[in-house]
Amino acid sequence: MLLFFIIGKFFYYRAWASEPKPKPGKCYCIMLLLMLPRNELEVKAEDTAHTMPSAPSKLYADDVSLLVVTLDTNPFFWSTFPFPFADFLSQVLAFFNSILLLGQLNQLIVIATGCNSCGYVYDSTSDKNHGSTTGTMPALYSNLLHNLDEFVAKDQQLDADHAPGTVPSSLLSGSLSMALCYIQRAFRSGPMPPQPRILCLQGAADGPEQYVAIMNAIFSAQHSTVPIDSCYIGSNNSAFLQQASYITGGIYYKPPHLDGLYQYLSTVFATDLHSRAFLRLPKSVGVDFRASCFCHKQTIDMGYVCSVCLSIFCQHHDKCSTC
Numbered sequence: 001m002l003l004f005f006i007i008g009k010f011f012y013y014r015a016w017a018s019e020p021k022p023k024p025g026k027c028y029c030i031m032l033l034l035m036l037p038r039n040e041l042e043v044k045a046e047d048t049a050h051t052m053p054s055a056p057s058k059l060y061a062d063d064v065s066l067l068v069v070t071l072d073t074n075p076f077f078w079s080t081f082p083f084p085f086a087d088f089l090s091q092v093l094a095f096f097n098s099i100l101l102l103g104q105l106n107q108l109i110v111i112a113t114g115c116n117s118c119g120y121v122y123d124s125t126s127d128k129n130h131g132s133t134t135g136t137m138p139a140l141y142s143n144l145l146h147n148l149d150e151f152v153a154k155d156q157q158l159d160a161d162h163a164p165g166t167v168p169s170s171l172l173s174g175s176l177s178m179a180l181c182y183i184q185r186a187f188r189s190g191p192m193p194p195q196p197r198i199l200c201l202q203g204a205a206d207g208p209e210q211y212v213a214i215m216n217a218i219f220s221a222q223h224s225t226v227p228i229d230s231c232y233i234g235s236n237n238s239a240f241l242q243q244a245s246y247i248t249g250g251i252y253y254k255p256p257h258l259d260g261l262y263q264y265l266s267t268v269f270a271t272d273l274h275s276r277a278f279l280r281l282p283k284s285v286g287v288d289f290r291a292s293c294f295c296h297k298q299t300i301d302m303g304y305v306c307s308v309c310l311s312i313f314c315q316h317h318d319k320c321s322t323c
Contacts, residue, residue, distance in 0.1 A: 065272045066186055066194040067099055068109040069201060070175040073152055076115065076167045077204040083233070083258045091262040092201065093141060098266055100124060107194055109182055111175045112148060113202075114155035118174040120182075121147040169207030172200070172240065176217035176228075183226055197250070199229045199269055206240045208299050211292035218244045227251075229269050233258060239288035239299070246287045253282050294322060 071092070078085040099108050110122035122144040176198070183196040198221065221228055227250035230241035237254060245252035255264040268281060290299050293314040304313045311322040 063272065063274070064103060064105045064107075064194040065099070066107045066109070066183065066196040067199060068111065068179040068182060068196065069096070069199045070111045070113050070118075070172070070179060071121070071148075071201050072170050072203045073112045073114050073148065073155070074168070074170045074204045075152065075156065077170070077234075080167060081203060081234075088233070088258070088261065091265070093144070094262050095265040095270070096122075096144075098270060102270065105194070107186075109179070110144060111178050112151045112155075113170045113172060113175040114151065115168050115170060116158040117151075117155050118171055118178055119147075119151045119154075120178070121151055167204060169210065170202065170204040171210075172202065172207070173210040173213035173217060176200075176214065176221075176244075180217060180220055180224070180226070183224065187224075195273055197227045197229060197273065199231065200241055200244070201231050201233070202238060202241060203233045205234060205236065206238055206299075208292035211240075212294070214240050214244070218247050221248045227273070231255065231265065231269060233261075237288065239290060242284060242287045243289060246284060251281055252284045 078088075096108055096110070100106055106124075108122065108124040109120065112119050112121045179198050183198075186193050186196060218228065221244075226248065228241075228244040228248045229250040230238065230245045230252045232238045232241055232252070232254045242252050244250065251268060253264065253268055255261055271279060271281075290301060291303070291312050292298060293300050293303055294311045295313050295315065295317075298314065300312070300314045304316050305311070306313075306320040306323060309320060309322050311320055
């Protein structure tokens with residue numbers, strides 16, 4: 001308070017010495033303003049903040065999105081699933097085109113996930129995908145469908161023998177690894193890379209033999225701050241995708257009606273990371289954190305863990321096979 005009084009006196013005598021002499025009321029107004037309690041000054045600042053319009057402080061880097069989609073093309077799953085693959089693909093293609101229409105600089109990468117291999121089937125950054133004179137939609141359809149047919153034919157040639165009546169799991173670990181490799185190349189492309197995220201369109205059941213590889217991919221995505229969104233259309237929930245979305249901060253959703261799949265994709269998974277903070281998106285009710293044993297590649301509730309390498313076994317072993 002004494003400091004405010006001295007400062008006010010200084011301005012008063014300085015104004016009194018100058019010509020023409022100001023009215024004393026102005027100097028006393030300065031002194032009274034400086035001698036106000038601190039809480040009253042804060043209240044006045046808050047009142048003015050509500051009346052002044054707010055201006056954007058920065059440009060968000062996640063306005064430009066890089067969406068990497070892993071598309072499950074397991075023929076054994078789709079041959080036994082009641083929803084046809086053609087209807088599924090038509091709604092997914094409409095969603096892909098919506099992503100490109102949301103932003104001129106948005107990038108879309110599609111990775112096909114087969115039983116024995118994975119491969120890139122579409123890249124919007126390639127010049128050959130924009131060769132159509134009628135727009136993006138025909139070019140997207142023609143290139144993606146052509147590459148998808150070639151991939152399915154090659155994947156069936158690599159088909160290994162499996163038990164009849166069973167559906168083998170899709171190579172999810174390989175598609176996640178390819179997606180992360182592409183994202184790392186995008187990070188090194190320039191000083192302002194697009195904001196990446198991964199969307200897994202999965203239908204086949206989890207493969208316990210892929211547990212280690214999938215968990216390594218999940219933690220790599222978490223380290224790179226890349227969220228993994230999961231849209232699971234199978235009969236049961238996917239424990240791997242639940243953990244992937246939970247650990248990386250993504251969204252896990254199982255559409256109740258596949259006839260309206262495009263609506264679920266466009267309302268839940270089309271938003272960028274900045275827009276999600278203003279929306280009420282679905283949250284996972286429960287996450288299955290069960291692990292798979294390293295010896296038989298089966299999901300277990302209780303097991304034995306090596307104290308050195310943290311390998312998990314369903315039975316007790318005198319020596320760790322991993323070490």
